[in-house]
Amino acid sequence: MLNNSTSENRSVISGAGCTFEMDTPELPVENSCVHMEQVITYILSFLQGPDRKDASLVCKIWYLASQDYQFKKKVTYRFPASSVSLDGIRGLGRHPCYSVAISHLDSSPFSRAILQQVALHLGPRLECLSLRGSSITESSFLAVAPHLPALRRLDLSCCDSLFMSGTLLSKEESRQAVRAALRNLEELDLSSLHFLSDLTFNRLTGCSPDLRRLSLAGCHIAFQFDPYRGSSVGCDSTAMLSLKNLHRFLSERAPSLKGLNLGRTGVTPEGLRSLVQVRGLCLEELTLQGCKDLTDQAMTALWKWQPGLKTLDLSFCTELSDKTLLAISSNLKELQCLNLAKNRRITDSGLSDLMELKCLQSLDFSECSYISGGQLVKGLYSPQAQARLVSLSFSSCTLITDLTMFSLAQLVGPSLRVLDLTSCLYLTDLSVRAITTYLPGLVVLRLGWCKEVSDWGLLGLEEPTQECKPDKEKDDKGPKFSRNFGNMGFFSPPKRYLEEKPRRVTKQDLVEFGEREGASLLALRDLQELDLTACTKLTDASITQVLRFQDLRTLSLSMLSEITDSSLVSVASHCRGLTRLNLSHCPTLTDHGLSIAARSLHRLQHLHLSCCDKITDRSLTVLAEECKALKSLDVSMCKKVSMAAVELLQSQLPSLENTHTLFVGGADLFFTL
Structure with missing residues (x-):
């Protein structure tokens, strides 16, 4: 029997002839919905999204707690442009909705009606809008953009039809309306736009004075000469985006801009040097994925002028070598995330020094075929090691062995959350047992194409040794000489390791x-x-x-x-x-x-x-x-x-x-x- 006394905050428990009294913490009164909702919101913060959705069906208070901003801001509602989506947009307008991605939009009146409904029902609270890959026109864009005063992130990547005519925001009244709505915009994605020019870029970025992150990945940027005139490209070009115009933009936004993505743009060493040397520019995130013209010498200016980088993506920069790795260890003391995937000239040299970066959390060496991990182990063993890795990828690094993995698992410890060992062909059950023993905090584990992993490894059991050969083979007194080399006893070839079945x-x-x-x-x-x-x-x-x-x-x-x-x-x-x-x-x-x-x-x-x-x-x-x-x-x-x-x-x-x-x-x- 349990009797609760709320006035004295004591519980009396009776049973089996004994009575116990104990103090209980004071709980919010059920009538105080605000306090109760705060408690339930805290409880729901420990649940995954699907579990939190089921918990919201318990009662009204639980439902209201599940609608808290901290949960909704992480949810993106994705839907295509269809008649069914109209009802969905109206329904979202009755609930907190902060992020929306719309696909299959075109220049039709129906697509414009979809955007108008987004502006009407979701506009005042919408913080993130993605129109990626849409075939919209300026009129469709203006149907929604001026009505998004809370927008923080805008994705216009692959929207070529919006920039093809070159007249985007050419009218002053349109610019004023968009500028008033996008004054709080922090992230702008203009990736993979083939018709982006200086003029349209300046008009659009001029409407967002507080940009912190800009993506121009895959855009056609003239880093050297104008192919139409054969001379250096000046600012305000109507045909393309030029280096000079980008340099001017960075000079104007240097105090606020923290992230820049120039991946797959063909940036030249001279172009990169001029951009990172802009006075007052202090980047924290820089992506140069697939910039194949960059060399070790070209990166020198980056280390000198941008020492505060926290995230650096140099994946698929095929000309970079170990010199870049050593320079990173010596100069980027605040680095947290480093991506060197698909750089086949990178070897183990310099990996040990990386472990001295106290802020380092994420490393990606996918498809770096010359990396064995030995120097990484050496660096973690060093007394100067300060890195606390949370994510580690060795995908397609075929030189990774059980010995390396066993040592890494012990040294990295419970802090690791993501481990990618896809196509590490020579890892066996020993590596699996090391992972399960020393890495209990893993959230993501990828062992795809590790063909030597068997049931024994997943079960944590040791595979019994092979039984001895039959007695008649033990009594074999010596080799049998014959024309067949394979029949000569002590010359018989060993079994292929990969063909043995456990x-x-x-x-x-x-x-x-x-x-x-x-x-x-x-x-x-x-x-x-x-x-x-x-x-x-x-x-x-x-x-x-x-x-x-x-x-x-x-x-x-x-x-x-x-x-x-x-x-x-x-x-x-x-x-x-x-x-x-x-x-x-x-x-x-x-x-x-x-x-x-x-x-x-x-x-x-x-x-x-x-x-x-x-x-x-x-x-x-x-x-x-x-x-x-x-x-x-x-x-x-x-x-x-x-x-x-x-x-x-x-x-x-x-x-x-x-x-x-x-x-x-x-x-x-x-x-x-």
Whole structure:
């Protein structure tokens, strides 16, 4: 029996002939909705988005708490330009909505009506608007832009039709209306615009005086000469965006601009030097992805003039070498995130010095084929090491070995949240056990194409050694000389390591797994993304035992030919929060398993089933009934799936935006090509 006394804040518990009294903390009175809502908001802050959505259905107070700004500001509502979207926009107007992305817009009156509805119902509170890839005109843009006074981020990337005519904001009254609305704009994305010129760039940026981040990735920028006149390009060009005009913009905005993206622009060493030397410019973020003309010597000005950089992306700058890595370690003392992916001239030299950067949190060495990680281990062992890594990527670094991974796991420790080891071909179960033992805080783990990972690694068990050869082989007294070199005993070639098959996990092994506390995959309790693509030695034995994560959102079991319906059903029952599931090229999965699994996957949004030969139209019928949130589906090359079933599914699920149906129904690939 429990009696609560609110006046004295004491609880009296009676039972089994004993009475205990204890002090209890004072709780908000239920009538005080404001205090109660604050408490519930704090509780909901520990939940993932889907869980918070379910919790909002408890009662009105819980619903109001779930609508708090701290939650809504992270949610982006995405919808295409369609008649159904009109009702959705009106509905969003009755709730807090801060970020919207609209696709498939064109120059039609209907698309303009969509934008007018956004301005009318969402405009006053909207902070982020994305029109990426839209084919809108200036009139359509002016239908929404002047009505967004709270806008902080605007994405106009790939909107070529908006800039093609060159008349954008050419009228003074239009500029004044847009300037009044975009006075608080902080981020502007103008990536991949082929018709951006000095004139249109100046008009648009002139309407946003407080810009902090600007993206011009993939734009055509004249860094040297005007191809039409053969001379240096001046400012206010009507044909292209010039280096001089960009230099003038940076000079004017130097005190406020903190982030600049010039990726894939062909920036020259001289052009980069002139930009980073602008007086008063203190960049914190700089992206130079795919700028292949940059060399080690060209980067010298960057270290000298921009020492306060916190985020630096030099991925796919193929001319950079270890000299750049050493310069980064010596000059960028505040660096937090460094991306050197796809730089094949980068080696281990200089990695040890990187660990002396006390602010360093994220490293990406994807496809740096000469990196083995040895110097990184050496740097972490050093007494001067101060880096606290949170994200680490060695994708396609084939020189990474078990020894390196075992050492790194111990040195990096519980702080690591993201680990990408995709296509590290020579990692085995030893690396998996090191990860599960020393990296319990992982949220993202990618082991795709690590083909030596087996059930033993995921279960945290040691694979039993091979049994001795038969007695008759032991009694062999010596080599047998013959014409066949392979039959000569001590000259017989060793078995190929990659062709050896591990011993199957037996029921007795699973009993041992249940009785011991080993370093199995279950130790990664916070896992939200797991990629096991093409780990071909995995079977039902491990998948059914260790894939039990309540917070798991993304899972790839693609190309696991040994798993059956048992794995699928087990995953669905223990990972009910999945939103993205990849089961492509799993030939043994059937309608029976998918039907049972679908009943537990109500949050599923993206499903890949390509090349699953036993999946039929029956599975699509079940998906229409159980997975109402499905947004994309891939059934390419599913021989027993018909186009009629796909079209029926599309009519039953309005949220289904993308369907991949290449060669469904057993279409002849060669005849089609």
